[in-house]
Amino acid sequence: DAGVIQSPRHEVTEMGQEVTLRCKPISGHDYLFWYRQTMMRGLELLIYFNNNVPIDDSGMPEDRFSAKMPNASFSTLKIQPSEPRDSAVYFCASSFKVTEAFFGQGTRLTVV
Amino acid sequence: RKEVEQDPGPFNVPEGATVAFNCTYSNSASQSFFWYRQDCRKEPKLLMSVYSSGNEDGRFTAQLNRASQYISLLIRDSKLSDSATYLCVVNRGTGGFKTIFGAGTRLFVKA
DSSP, rough: OOEEEESEEEEEEEETTTTEEEEEETOOOOOOEEEEEEEETEEEEEEEETTTEEEEEEEEEOTTTHHHHHHHHEEEEEEEOOOGGGGGEEEEEEEEESSEEEEEOOEEEEEO | OOOOEEOOOOEEEEEEEEEEEEEEEETTTEEEEEEEEEOOSSEEEEEEEEEEEOOOTTTTEEEETTTTTTEEEEEEEGGGGOOOEEEEEEEEEETTOOOEOOEEEEEEEEE
């Protein structure tokens, strides 16, 4: 398996623009997680899905953030409109049941 | 207070040294525990799971103390390649399944 695949790897955008991050989890995994990592706040769980259903989105910072998982092999995290404070590395991870989470390589987002 | 707390370090140790990290968690309903390793500008990767009986993987030993709600990681005979950030991870199932990461402990091993 290729592992968790995220795209793009790097994204630079202007404040106010819409940003869409993409994730393909490992086949057969039933949990998918979106994390954000910054120097100040560390690794924060934004939202997670179980069998494509959003279970807990309490970590989503505000309404500008939304996430979808239309099927078992694809998820998106959207920020609209983006702000400079959204600059961070966004990781997607997947796992089978409550076990080890496998991370993608992350998307480094810079909002200028 | 954070649900999972770690000493951020950094720990600066010479090659060959033994170093130990501790991590405390506040939710007694936590069910499973892990140590992850994260290299600079890379994604976190599982280092080892932590079992109640303690477990060892080569130079690495992990311990869990449920009564005191802490887990530990011991690295023996440190190598330069051990330099990384070590993340304590706790899964809890009540109040909704959640994976909580500690902020990480930075380790630098020097020649």
